[in-house]
Amino acid sequence: MMKRSCSLLVATSIDFMKNRHFNCEFCDTMTETGFVEIEVKRQGKDFTSKMKAEICPNCKEEYFDGGKLVEFESNVKKQLAGQKKQAA
Numbered sequence: 001m002m003k004r005s006c007s008l009l010v011a012t013s014i015d016f017m018k019n020r021h022f023n024c025e026f027c028d029t030m031t032e033t034g035f036v037e038i039e040v041k042r043q044g045k046d047f048t049s050k051m052k053a054e055i056c057p058n059c060k061e062e063y064f065d066g067g068k069l070v071e072f073e074s075n076v077k078k079q080l081a082g083q084k085k086q087a088a
C-alpha cells in the first residue's frame with residue numbers, strides 16, 4: 001500500500017485531467033473527488049498541503065495529480081532555499 005507521505009505517487013501515470021474519475025487500481029471501485037492533506041518531511045521540517053485527489057471509497061487509496069505534487073515539491077524546495085515566494 002502506498003501512503004501519502006511518500007511524495008510522488010501513482011497519478012503521474014494516470015490521465016488525471018481527462019478522466020475525472022477512474023477505477024481504483026487495487027479494487028476496481030470508482031473513485032470520488034476529495035481533498036487530502038499531504039505531508040512531506042524535508043531537512044527535518046514538515047510541509048503540508050491540501051491537495052485535490054481522487055479517493056477510492058472502498059479501500060481508501062488516494063490518487064494525486066502528479067503535476068500538483070511536483071508543484072508542491074518545488075514550493076517546498078523554494079522555501080528551504082529561503083525564498084519566500086508564494087507560487088500558489
Ligand SMILES: [Zn+2]
Binds near residue numbers: 025026056060
Ligand atoms: Zn480501491
